[in-house]
Amino acid sequence: xxxxxxxxxxxxxxxxxxxxxxxxxxxxxxxxxxxxxxxxxxxxxxxxxxxxxxxxxxxxxxxxxxxxxxxxxxxxxxxxxxxxxxxxxxxxxxxxxxxxxxxxxxxxxxxxxxxxxxxxxxxxxxxxxxxxxxxxxxxxxxxxxxxxxxxxxxxxxxxxxxxxxxxxxxxxxxxxxxxxxxxxxxxxxxxxxxxxxxxxxxxxxxxxxxxxxxxxxxxxxxxxxxxxxxxxxxxxxxxxxxxxxxxxxxxxxxxxxxxxxxxxxxxxxxxxxxxxxxxxxxxxxxxxxxxxxxxxxxxxxxxxxxxxxxxxxxxxxxxxxxxxxxxxxxxxxxxxxxxxxxxxxxxxxxxxxxxxxxxxxxxxxxxxxxxxxxxxxxxxxxxxxxx
Numbered sequence: 001x002x003x004x005x006x007x008x009x010x011x012x013x014x015x016x017x018x019x020x021x022x023x024x025x026x027x028x029x030x031x032x033x034x035x036x037x038x039x040x041x042x043x044x045x046x047x048x049x050x051x052x053x054x055x056x057x058x059x060x061x062x063x064x065x066x067x068x069x070x071x072x073x074x075x076x077x078x079x080x081x082x083x084x085x086x087x088x089x090x091x092x093x094x095x096x097x098x099x100x101x102x103x104x105x106x107x108x109x110x111x112x113x114x115x116x117x118x119x120x121x122x123x124x125x126x127x128x129x130x131x132x133x134x135x136x137x138x139x140x141x142x143x144x145x146x147x148x149x150x151x152x153x154x155x156x157x158x159x160x161x162x163x164x165x166x167x168x169x170x171x172x173x174x175x176x177x178x179x180x181x182x183x184x185x186x187x188x189x190x191x192x193x194x195x196x197x198x199x200x201x202x203x204x205x206x207x208x209x210x211x212x213x214x215x216x217x218x219x220x221x222x223x224x225x226x227x228x229x230x231x232x233x234x235x236x237x238x239x240x241x242x243x244x245x246x247x248x249x250x251x252x253x254x255x256x257x258x259x260x261x262x263x264x265x266x267x268x269x270x271x272x273x274x275x276x277x278x279x280x281x282x283x284x285x286x287x288x289x290x291x292x293x294x295x296x297x298x299x300x301x302x303x304x305x306x307x308x309x310x311x312x313x314x315x316x317x318x319x320x321x322x323x324x325x326x327x328x329x330x331x332x333x334x335x336x337x338x339x340x341x342x343x344x345x346x347x348x349x350x351x352x353x354x355x356x357x358x359x360x361x362x363x364x365x366x367x368x369x370x371x372x373x374x375x376x377x378x379x380x381x382x383x384x385x386x387x
Contacts, residue, residue: 004038004381007068007095007111009046012102014057020118022273022297023154024101026181030370032060038377041068041093046104068093097377104140105147112380115148117141119294120161121216128215128291130247141166150380152373154178154295155316176372177320178295179364180304181273187306188278196278200268206238207340208283208307210276210298211290212246218289218312218330220255225336227259233344239287240266242279280305285343288312289330296320300364303357308350310339322363324356 010028012021028042044054044067059067069091092098098111105115122129122137129137145151145166151173153159159173197203207226211217219241226239239261256262271279280286286302288311296317302309309325311317318327326342328335343350 002381004097004377005041005093005095006038006097006099006377007041007043007092008099009101009104010042010057010059011044011046011054014044014054020102020116023116023118023178026179026366027101027370027373028065029060030366031374032062032065034367034370035374036062036064038064038374040065041095042066043068045069046100096381099377100144100148103137103144105144107147112149112383113147114150114152114376114380115144116152116154117144117158117162117166117294118154119158119292120165121292121294123165124161125216125292128248133247148172149383150174150376152176152376155319157316157319158294174372174376176369176376177364178297178300179366179369180297180300180361181366183273184277184280184301184304184361186277188281193278193282196275197282199275200240200242200266200271200279202238202240202266202282204236204238204264205284206240206266206282207285207287208240208242208279208302209287210242210271210280210301211288212243213241213249213252214246215248215251216291217243217246218291220252221330221333222287222289222336223255223259223261223265224333225340226264227261228333228337229340229344230261230264233341235264237284237344238264238266240268240279240283242268242271242276244270276301277305280307283307285310285340287336287340288317289328289336290315290317291330293317293320299325300361304361306354306358308343308353309357310336310343320364322356322360324353324360326353 008028010024013025042059044057059065095111097114099114101116103115103117105113122134126134145168151168153162153173153175156175159175162168162173209222230237280302286307286309288299290312292315294316299309299311299320303324311321311325312330313327314330326339328339
């Protein structure tokens with residue numbers, strides 16, 4: 001079997017790796033464990049993404065993985081990418097396959113192209129995005145659909161959306177699920193959980209939500225439900241929101257003023273991955289009533305951490321949660337409230353969901369994702385040689 005040279009965009013793993021950056025990081029780490037044969041060139045700067053600290057990005061130590069362009073001056077690499085057409089062969093490094101992990105695809109002719117499309121929220125909920133982001137994403141998704149030899153979807157639901165909105169035939173799309181990282185699989189000692197609570201000023205039993213503060217996450221309805229909960233069950237609970245400020249959240253912050261529950265809220269801002277397991281494990285309940293997800297990784301992270309989950313019965317979330325969560329209609333505040341109340345007042349239900357969640361999370365592993373992705377690379381490579 002011939003060796004394949006594969007280029008992978010890891011530019012969004014630099015600094016705060018969330019979303020597609022988290023996907024790229026875990027995929028590359030898992031590929032390094034299962035593939036010692038093929039050569040991998042990793043791009044810390046890629047096409048439209050120019051992080052300043054790209055040379056410091058952590059990459060696998062395996063001899064067949066290398067950070068491409070590392071010895072070149074950053075200013076030179078940056079300039080050449082911006083003048084991509086003239087320098088593309090040197091910038092790409094004579095690869096057989098280019099894997100764009102963030103749906104932006106440079107106009108190349110020689111390497112075969114694999115593109116991962118994480119979700120189509122810009123098409124389904126355009127009102128939840130800024131105009132600039134909506135235009136950028138929709139334009140690049142259409143380009144990716146045309147240029148890709150094969151598209152990776154991270155859920156069956158997203159595959160359905162890709163077929164509907166981008167008009168891509170079924171045979172051009174493969175599904176590889178995400179997974180909770182290994183860091184979530186170990187039980188944290190009590191003193192670690194206590195330390196995390198102190199670090200983030202958590203002083204009471206708490207509900208937890210993880211994600212940016214943006215309309216799609218539906219945090220407004222979660223907090224209305226939480227207000228009803230503390231009014232009925234007492235004020236010795238907090239609601240912790242772990243994530244960045246996001247966008248289009250003026251309505252959310254206006255709502256907070258009206259709810260008047262500030263003493264019961266904790267906004268952590270961005271939380272590094274090493275703090276998340278203890279934050280999940282310390283929570284009474286994980287609340288994730290998102291309107292739409294391409295996958296819904298925090299649901300699996302919470303389950304792997306042994307935390308009971310409330311999530312939406314929409315998009316990919318039933319696919320990820322299976323029978324291991326309380327599913328709610330994200331439009332219905334009362335359903336979210338009822339689920340909160342049920343999990344706090346019914347210890348046997350909590351234990352049942354904890355056990356089911358741990359088992360559900362084991363169905364998804366990064367090793368499985370890496371092996372499926374490797375099969376995709378081989379399929380694209382073989383098809384290219386046949387043609």
